[in-house]
Amino acid sequence: MIQGKTIICEEVFMQLVRLAAEKVENVSLCESGSGGIMGFAKGLTGKNVPTIGVEKTDAEVDENGTVTRGHVSFALKVSVACDANIPEAIENLREAVVTEVVKITDFVVDKVDIIVARLDEPAKKAEPEKEPQTEEKTDNEENGSQE
Structure with missing residues (x-):
């Protein structure tokens, strides 16, 4: 076997987190911005707080x-x-991240810290289209018999 070092960049891990998050219901990654908690954190620390932070040690x-x-x-x-069970949703996200990262990279995931920065409106469930009401006659009505 040929020897050599393989380095997986932080950006790859960030992509894997995004892929995992897309698979989890009721949770989404916060968009970068200057408002809300992001702006507050920047005001306190003088730094933008990233949506996804990655710390790694290579193999x-x-x-x-x-x-x-x-x-x-x-x-x-x-x-x-806002209508989701937060601990359940966060645990689902944490498990999805670990599964995705281990499957693709074979890295050991030491921890997944998650900050719930805000609540979103509940996702609107797609209502099934209502079929137009038509009067259907039963076999008895069509034959003119009554029970």
């Missing part, structure tokens, strides 16, 4: 050929639908 191969898996941690800012 290492020692002189004996032993591979140490890479590790990654996340900090996410999300919004949750």
Whole structure:
């Protein structure tokens, strides 16, 4: 086997988080902006607080050929639908992130910190289209018989 180092950039991990978040109901990543909690955090720290924060250590191969898996941690800012159970929605997101990252990168996910920055209006459920009401006659009515 040819030796060499593979580095997975933070942007790839951010994309994986976005993919995972799209699969989870009632949760969405907060958009970057200067209002609300983002603006408040920037005012306190003087820095923009990112929607997705990534801290990672890359896999290492020692002189004996032993591979140490890479590790990654996340900090996410999300919004949750106001009619959702927040702990359940956040746990679903956390599990989705871990599953996606491990499946694609084989990194160990040490932690996924999640900040619920706001509540969103509940998602409108698509109502089934109502079929036009037509008068249907039963077999008895068509034959003129009555019971």
